[in-house]
Amino acid sequence: MKESILQFWKKKQEFCILCKRELQHKYKPHREWKMSGLLCSDCHIIKTKEYIAKQQIEKEKQERELNTCSICSRQIKSETVQVKPKWQWNLERGSIICKNCFEKKDKEFEKERNYCSICGTNLKFIRYNPKPKWNISGQLCRKCWDQRNEIQ
Ligand SMILES: [Zn+2]
Ligand SMILES: [Zn+2]
Ligand SMILES: [Zn+2]
Structure with missing residues (x-):
């Protein structure tokens, strides 16, 4: 009897930081959620879903930006080959241009150079x-x- 009381006090009660329920199973929030404390499984699932959705939106946004030609600003369709401009052209780092602009720019540059x-x-x-x-x-x-x- 004495021992079980001791056991009880030893066990620290922990609560979900969102719904404040006492935790049966503890889940650590993802480090990018910038939360301290622990979550119950329900809240963890909700947060995970939110996080994935947010990431998806971010990814789509990035892809849209990445797929835009830095010269003519036309959207480069995924089936078209994206081309990295030559470094000598002094375009912004990470720029992607469409094939048309690459060929045009390449010719211009060669001409300028020669x-x-x-x-x-x-x-x-x-x-x-x-x-x-x-x-x-x-x-x-x-x-x-x-x-x-x-x-x-
Ligand atoms: Zn919770
Ligand atoms: Zn272009
Ligand atoms: Zn001359």
């Missing part, structure tokens, strides 16, 4: 970077660089 931005001469190996204040993208041939440099 031909003088002013006269269109094939640059081959000798090429000059325009000064930032000139606001010219791509590179220049010697002749155009000198000419441009004389103006300013």
